[in-house]
Amino acid sequence: MKLDRDPDGLVVGEVDTGECRQLVASVMVGYEGHRGWVNYLAVDPEYQRQGFGRVLVEHAEQWLRERGCPKLNLQVRSSNTRVIGFYEKLGYTQDAVVSLGKRF
Template identity: 60%
Template sequence: MSMVLRAFERDDADAVVALWRACGLVVPWNDPRRDIERKLGEQPELFRVGIDSGELMASVMVGYDGHRGWMNYLAVSPDRQGNGYGRDLVREAERLLTERGCPKLNLQVRASNRSVIDFYQAIGYSSDDVVSLGRRLIAD
């Protein structure tokens, strides 16, 4: 099996939301369909999906604000995890950002999600000594 990466297409929405749900990425305070629509309004070419044998099985949302790059909704279908697809998605995100001159990629992982933290550390990411702050501007 080999994954082909391409830009997200509107017809992918149902499969992407199902993937995110299967991976435990959907939380009550974020509407995944609204997140997709928002991304399609900002750098939609940086929203990638992975296809294998005609099936959407991976995704990553990438963004760049001119100072830092961000990666969100990195997901690989649970039955295909452990085969290097997550690493391939991260490398694609890094490539897209490097092409834009982005000096650093940031991401956030829930502190309780130890397996995902271990995954990122295994491919060269480390914890920054920062406090993540946020404020909801629009309720989903």
């Protein structure tokens, strides 16, 4: 769906295995005119702690800055302390908000 609506907001990380290019990381970025969002940052466990996540976050931040975005939001499950720590090392802080949702 992201490719149909906003292909520039889907970013992937690949490695050259010698035989082919292998997808090892991805992130979706969006901006609705008020806040930017980072969704579904993922790095293959075999490639974690090698800088792929940091590079994708930095790319997402730059993508949003280029569009005049004043603030980036993202959501992490409160139980996912490892990922919260990852974002905190990149300068993110927890906002005092409640996230609500409704599935259709």
